[in-house]
Amino acid sequence: MDMLFPARPQPALSVSDEIALYPVARIFCIGRNYAAHAAEMGNEVDRARPFFFTKSCHHLAQTGAILPYPQGTADYHHEVELVAAIGAELRDTDPEAAMAGVFGYAVGLDMTRRDLQARAKEKRHPWDAAKDVEGSAAIGPLTRAEAFGAPGPQEIVLDVNGETRQRGRLDDMVWSVGECVAFLSTLYTLMPGDLVMTGTPAGVGAVVAGDVLTGSVEGLASVQLTLSEA
Known part of the structure; x- marks a missing residue:
């Protein structure tokens, strides 16, 4: 098929100890999933149902x-998260079957233009300009679910310049x-290639040009992002 211009490359993630890549299709992001973080942002946790937004896979x-x-921002924030990569078709499923459909896990950074988010909240506007930003889904290599085990007491940490x-x-x-x-499977048919960023703990804050961000979860490869001058 002839194209008017070259198609963008297929975004993909490496998998630890494997050659083949995991092609990325959609990125779903769960918000307010740690009570302390919700509180620091002035929000209450809605236990009735999760809250989510999306990012373009091309912003990986x-x-x-x-x-x-x-x-477009003067207040760019870090949010470290566990990322679950889907490995099976999931539709209207239960949590147990959902876990069986997870291919693997990674550490991710949900970078956020916080000033734009605050402005959107005030006007009850969507968060797209705050969250769906080029390079705002920095994600490390995947580890297969069976090698990582069940998410539980593992620590999740974000360092900026070693702090x-x-x-x-x-x-x-x-x-x-x-x-x-x-x-999410009650709203979409999840497929292999879909990523779910599962929320961030408390301590989010601003970063500036020159900062080096390192996110880690026990048992997973870390993710690192460096911000340069625009």
């Missing part, structure tokens, strides 16, 4: 990327991975 950044500080900014445990989540994935 590989670990080790050096990216410019984004335009710890965020620290929590995966079992601090309000909604478990299985519950998040099962909920």
